[in-house]
Amino acid sequence: MSRFSRKGKSKGIPPISTASMPDIVFMLLFFFMVTTTLRETTVKVTQRLPEATEVVKLEKKSLVSYIYVGSPRQEYQRLYGTESRIQLDDDWAVVEDIRGYIAGEWEKRDESDRPKMTVSLKADEKTKMGIVNEIKQELRKAEALKINYSSRKKVVDSKY
Amino acid sequence: MADVAFMLLIFFIVSTTMNVDSGIYRLLPQWVDNVEPPKINKRNTFVLLINRNNDLLINSEFAQTSEVKDRVKEFILNPRNLPNLSEKEEVEIEGIGAYNRSKGIISLQNDRGTDYGAYIAIQNELVKAFRELRDELAYSVFGQNFNKLSEDKQEAITKAVPTAVSEAEPVEYIK
Numbered sequence: 001m002s003r004f005s006r007k008g009k010s011k012g013i014p015p016i017s018t019a020s021m022p023d024i025v026f027m028l029l030f031f032f033m034v035t036t037t038l039r040e041t042t043v044k045v046t047q048r049l050p051e052a053t054e055v056v057k058l059e060k061k062s063l064v065s066y067i068y069v070g071s072p073r074q075e076y077q078r079l080y081g082t083e084s085r086i087q088l089d090d091d092w093a094v095v096e097d098i099r100g101y102i103a104g105e106w107e108k109r110d111e112s113d114r115p116k117m118t119v120s121l122k123a124d125e126k127t128k129m130g131i132v133n134e135i136k137q138e139l140r141k142a143e144a145l146k147i148n149y150s151s152r153k154k155v156v157d158s159k160y
Numbered sequence: 161m162a163d164v165a166f167m168l169l170i171f172f173i174v175s176t177t178m179n180v181d182s183g184i185y186r187l188l189p190q191w192v193d194n195v196e197p198p199k200i201n202k203r204n205t206f207v208l209l210i211n212r213n214n215d216l217l218i219n220s221e222f223a224q225t226s227e228v229k230d231r232v233k234e235f236i237l238n239p240r241n242l243p244n245l246s247e248k249e250e251v252e253i254e255g256i257g258a259y260n261r262s263k264g265i266i267s268l269q270n271d272r273g274t275d276y277g278a279y280i281a282i283q284n285e286l287v288k289a290f291r292e293l294r295d296e297l298a299y300s301v302f303g304q305n306f307n308k309l310s311e312d313k314q315e316a317i318t319k320a321v322p323t324a325v326s327e328a329e330p331v332e333y334i335k
Contacts, residue, residue, distance in 0.1 A: 125277030
């Protein structure tokens with residue numbers, strides 16, 4: 001048995017060197033710093049997006065303007081009720097405000113980017129089509145024709 | 161220094177949201193004032209109506225969401241040239257040649273009280289139908305899937321199978 005035990009005084013396991021820890025931490029830090037997108041708006045409406053299978057990823061975030069539609073969250077229900085409402089940036093809005101909002105978004109972008117501007121409609125699946133149709137008509141009037149109906153990707157079990 | 165880095169790291173880990181936005185792309189039609197609806201032959205329209213109870217009606221008959229895709233594809237392709245499905249016209253398309261393009265138009269109508277979720281479900285089926293039609297044509301002409309083709313080939317396929325979906329102005333239907 002003595003063959004397996006170390007000869008001489010046992011030193012135990014040497015401690016792991018922590019000299020490289022800052023490097024690892026910095027690496028992770030940079031990774032998270034680069035990938036982070038901070039949320040700019042607080043969404044005040046309930047958002048349970050509809051499910052779809054034919055979804056496309058929104059590519060350039062800087063070219064996308066968002067319109068949130070849905071029933072106000074619980075803390076706002078006392079003031080605004082439960083009827084679906086529109087939220088633009090951080091404020092509540094009515095359908096007529098959309099044109100101004102789109103014009104403002106249009107102004108913010110570079111001239112070369114303007115034709116590629118997309119509107120992402122983030123509407124709750126329980127929203128009634130009446131309000132959605134009104135929004136669509138306003139977008140048409142505002143000539144923001146590229147629209148993305150934001151939806152969750154549904155996982156379908158393939159037959160194959 | 162490692163402490164500061166740690167603190168920043170934790171801050172960024174906590175505040176990071178890595179959600180990717182995705183959805184169904186659509187192009188809205190240009191706004192035109194007081195436009196007269198174009199006259200379209202009845203056989204060339206495929207009416208999808210979602211009423212306020214989220215029931216789907218195809219040409220005024222109840223139908224299931226799952227059958228939309230196949231019925232749209234059959235309507236557009238009309239493989240047996242049935243008189244009640246869409247007509248075809250021969251067009252010359254660069255890259256494909258003479259092609260019998262369907263004159264059919266899908267009319268998607270909904271009520272003010274329709275749920276957005278039900279509407280998206282149908283939109284999704286329509287997108288799927290047209291994607292499959294394009295894929296099938298692309299496969300038979302170029303031997304490849306649509307999204308693997310070069311840009312001008314994709315354009316040719318899109319010309320042969322345009323997304324013919326018309327969304328009517330909202331109307332109030334009586335139950």
